Amino acid sequence: MTDRYDLIVRNARAATASDTFDCDLGIAGGRIVAIAQRLPSGAADREIDAAGRIVTPGGVDAHCHLDQPMVEPMRMADDFETGTRSAACGGTTTVIPFAAQVKGRSLREAVDDYHRRADGKAAIDYAFHLIVSDPTDTVVDEELPALVNEGYTSFKIYMTYDDLKLDDAQILTCLEVAREQGAMAMIHAENADAIAFLTKRLTQQGKTAPRFHGMSRPMPVEREATHRAITLSELVDVPILIVHVSGGEAVDQIRWARGKGLNIFAETCPQYLFLTQEHLGLDGFHGAKCVCSPPPRDAANQQVIWDGLADGLFTIVSSDHAPFKYDDPQGKKLGGEEPSFEYIPNGIPGLETRLPLLFSEGVMGGRLSLQQFVALTATNPARLYGLYPKKGTIAIGADADLVIWDTSTKRTITNAMLHHDVDYTPYEGIEVGAWPATTLSRGRVVWDGTNYLGTAGGGEFLKCGRPEAAKPRTRDGGWRSWTGI
Ligand code: URP
Ligand code: ZN
Ligand code: ZN
Numbered sequence: 001m002t003d004r005y006d007l008i009v010r011n012a013r014a015a016t017a018s019d020t021f022d023c024d025l026g027i028a029g030g031r032i033v034a035i036a037q038r039l040p041s042g043a044a045d046r047e048i049d050a051a052g053r054i055v056t057p058g059g060v061d062a063h064c065h066l067d068q069p070m071v072e073p074m075r076m077a078d079d080f081e082t083g084t085r086s087a088a089c090g091g092t093t094t095v096i097p098f099a100a101q102v103k104g105r106s107l108r109e110a111v112d113d114y115h116r117r118a119d120g121k122a123a124i125d126y127a128f129h130l131i132v133s134d135p136t137d138t139v140v141d142e143e144l145p146a147l148v149n150e151g152y153t154s155f156k157i158y159m160t161y162d163d164l165k166l167d168d169a170q171i172l173t174c175l176e177v178a179r180e181q182g183a184m185a186m187i188h189a190e191n192a193d194a195i196a197f198l199t200k201r202l203t204q205q206g207k208t209a210p211r212f213h214g215m216s217r218p219m220p221v222e223r224e225a226t227h228r229a230i231t232l233s234e235l236v237d238v239p240i241l242i243v244h245v246s247g248g249e250a251v252d253q254i255r256w257a258r259g260k261g262l263n264i265f266a267e268t269c270p271q272y273l274f275l276t277q278e279h280l281g282l283d284g285f286h287g288a289k290c291v292c293s294p295p296p297r298d299a300a301n302q303q304v305i306w307d308g309l310a311d312g313l314f315t316i317v318s319s320d321h322a323p324f325k326y327d328d329p330q331g332k333k334l335g336g337e338e339p340s341f342e343y344i345p346n347g348i349p350g351l352e353t354r355l356p357l358l359f360s361e362g363v364m365g366g367r368l369s370l371q372q373f374v375a376l377t378a379t380n381p382a383r384l385y386g387l388y389p390k391k392g393t394i395a396i397g398a399d400a401d402l403v404i405w406d407t408s409t410k411r412t413i414t415n416a417m418l419h420h421d422v423d424y425t426p427y428e429g430i431e432v433g434a435w436p437a438t439t440l441s442r443g444r445v446v447w448d449g450t451n452y453l454g455t456a457g458g459g460e461f462l463k464c465g466r467p468e469a470a471k472p473r474t475r476d477g478g479w480r481s482w483t484g485i
Contacts, residue, residue, distance in 0.1 A: 005034065005044035007443055009402065011051040014394050015370045017379035025055070027400040030442030035396060048438060048445075050404045056374050057393050058093025058124075058401030058439065059355045062381035063186075063243060063267060063318030065347065066097045067117045071163060074345050075330035077323040077422045080121035081456045083351060086420035088446040088454050090352030091436040093124045093401035094382070094391050094462070098156060100131035103163060107132065107143040111152065115461070122459030124441045125399070127387065129186065130155035133164045135174050144177050151463025153386050153470075154184040156243070159225045160192040160293070161346075171232050179238035182472030184384060186241045186267075189225035189250070190217060190294060199342050208340035210287030211280040214295040216341065222294045223249035230257045230264055239263035239469045241384065244320050246272045246294035247301030251308050258313070263469065265315045265384065270350055270357045271296050272305045275426055288332040290426050291344045292322065306367050309376060315384060317376045319354040322347020323422045349422040353413060355403070360432040364407065386465030399442050406437035406449060419452055 005026040014023055014035075026034030026044070066083040068076055078086065087095055099114035101107045107130060114128055130147060132139065132155050144155070155178070157171055158164035166174065171187075178185040199216045202208070207215070226242055230253060233240040242254060245268045257264040275296035280287040290296060308314045324345040325331035334343050355377055362368035368376075382392025389398050410433050411417070415425045439447035446454035466472065 003040070003043060004028070005039070006046065007400070008039050008044040008047045009055065009404070010047055010049050012055040012404070013050070013053065014055045015374050016057065016394050017371055017375035020370060025394070025400070025402070027443040030400055032394060032396055032398050032400050035394070048404065053437060054370065054405045054407065055394070056403050056405065057378040058403055058441065059091050059377050060094040060096070060381040060387065060392050061087060061092045061319050061321070061351060061354060062096045062316055062385055063269070064095050064097050064321035064351055065323070066095070068098060068100055069102070069113070070345070073330050073335060074324070077325045077331065078321070078349070078420050080118045080126070081123070082419070082421040083321065083323070084121075084123040084126070084459055085452055085454060086352040086418060088124050088439050088441060089419045089436070089452055091355040091403040091439050092351060093439065093441045094126065094387065095124065095351070096127045096129055096385060098131045099128045099152070101133045101139070103134040105134070107139050107147060111147060118461065120457040123446060123454035123456060124459045125391070125462050126459055127385065127462040127464050128152055131164065132157060132166070132174055135166065135170050140173055140177055145181050148181040148183045153182070153464040153466055154186060156186040156188065158188045159229065160188065160190040160195055165192050168228070168232060172236060175233060175236040175238050175240070178470065179236055179473055182466040182470045184241060184467040184470050185238065186243050187229040188244070189222060189229045189242055191221045191225045194221045194224070203340055203342065210285060210291055210341050210344060211277070213291045213341040213344065214277045214280045217293055217295055219247055219249045219297065222246060223253060226250040226253040230254070230262060233264065234262055239265060241265040241267055241315070243267045244269050244272070244294060245305070245314070247297040248304040251304050251313060254313060265469065266308070266313060267316045267318055268305050268308070268314050269318055269320045270354055271320070271348060271426065273302055273361070274357060274430065276302065279426065285333070285338040288344045289326050289424050290348060291332070291341065291346060292320065292348045293346045309362070309368060309372065314376065316381045317354065317358055318381070319350035320347070321349055321351040323349040323420060325422055326424045328423070348426050349420050350426070352418050352420060353425065353427050356432045356435050357427065357430070359405065359434040364433045383468050386467050387462060388468070391462070400440055401442060402440040403436045404438040405434050407434045409435070411435055
């Protein structure tokens with residue numbers, strides 16, 4: 001054991017995904033190097049007293065969008081600097097945004113471009129998921145396998161959005177690569193044709209206000225696509241993660257699949273716990289602030305999501321931070337208008353509020369144990385995407401990414417207190433009982449409860465290992481057992 005530390009966090013009530021224990025944490029070289037009942041006084045250059053405070057692993061937000069190239073004139077409000085600043089102030093110390101392939105272009109080009117966007121800007125550590133929008137033979141046979149080997153071990157597939165969606169044959173092809181390479185496929189499950197049909201009927205009737213966004217993507221649209229995604233993964237015999245699950249009928253499909261022994265993982269987000277379709281109907285055009293896909297549902301569906309968090313249906317909670325300004329011609333008021341719902345950029349900000357909302361309503365509200373909170377927000381995403389145990393836990397050798405929680409003060413969320421570059425928060429006015437008093441990123445204080453102390457470029461790129469759940473397997477088995485080949 002080192003006897004000199006850069007920092008000691010004293011009197012921590014440390015919580016991991018399995019235990020809570022009282023300890024001092026010794027940090028050197030950005031890592032946790034000692035966990036002891038009592039470390040000697042004077043053994044560190046600096047001490048932080050965490051007496052009376054819970055200390056958790058820094059959050060891993062495994063689904064967020066930062067500076068993602070958009071179809072003009074849309075533009076994301078947060079780049080890597082403002083997005084990671086906001087994340088740090090809300091207790092998140094690792095983000096995994098998306099390097100998105102543009103149709104007709106290569107996946108490698110998207111990755112290189114995304115590195116340029118992140119380099120020198122990120123204040124906390126980051127990895128990349130890929131988005132496969134054009135699975136050509138070269139992408140499937142060469143680029144994707146090579147990128148998985150280089151540490152980009154997860155990719156997202158869309159079943160909707162014209163510029164991103166894949167058909168079922170393309171999805172199967174990509175899932176086969178996930179199987180062979182041991183990558184994690186993340187699926188956005190909504191039925192594109194059904195959405196197009198409903199959107200046409202609604203707009204023909206002049207129903208273009210933000211609240212009709214929800215009606216264009218009702219629960220059956222998500223239920224059908226969730227079931228189809230599960231079926232496609234079953235055919236190839238590969239695990240998948242269904243991202244941003246919004247309500248009961250999609251949950252039913254996942255429960256059914258699990259009951260059959262299928263390896264289906266599920267993610268949900270705070271918007272499906274704290275927002276409802278009522279928010280889409282806010283006065284004037286304000287409902288646009290809550291336009292995201294799938295849309296927020298109703299109170300009964302919120303309860304189903306809480307139940308799924310408590311009983312282990314969900315593996316991770318991510319923000320799906322997709323930041324667009326409200327009063328901006330590149331944001332929700334696209335082109336300076338109040339556009340029909342079909343043109344409102346999809347997505348809401350949430351990097352900074354994810355952990356405080358879930359700690360307050362989940363842990364302090366008695367809906368989740370502290371261990372479940374840590375698992376859902378840090379340990380499981382780190383495991384799922386091959387970053388564990390460097391990230392996502394409090395252990396000797398792990399990065400000293402820590403959150404010291406203040407649970408003694410109630411705060412009302414306002415956009416003014418947040419650090420993103422968005423001009424609103426959908427969670428304005430919600431009271432929370434917990435907020436990070438300190439966030440440490442590899443032993444550096446990046447948030448002290450009042451001030452952001454991080455630096456652009458302080459974050460490092462992380463190569464992901466193979467997801468624990470997705471070991472590489474040959475083509476033998478899987479689809480062969482269905483076809484009898
Ligand atoms: O509305 C959303 N969820 N926007 C972000 C992109 C995505 O599909 O996750
Ligand atoms: Zn999505
Ligand atoms: Zn997303």
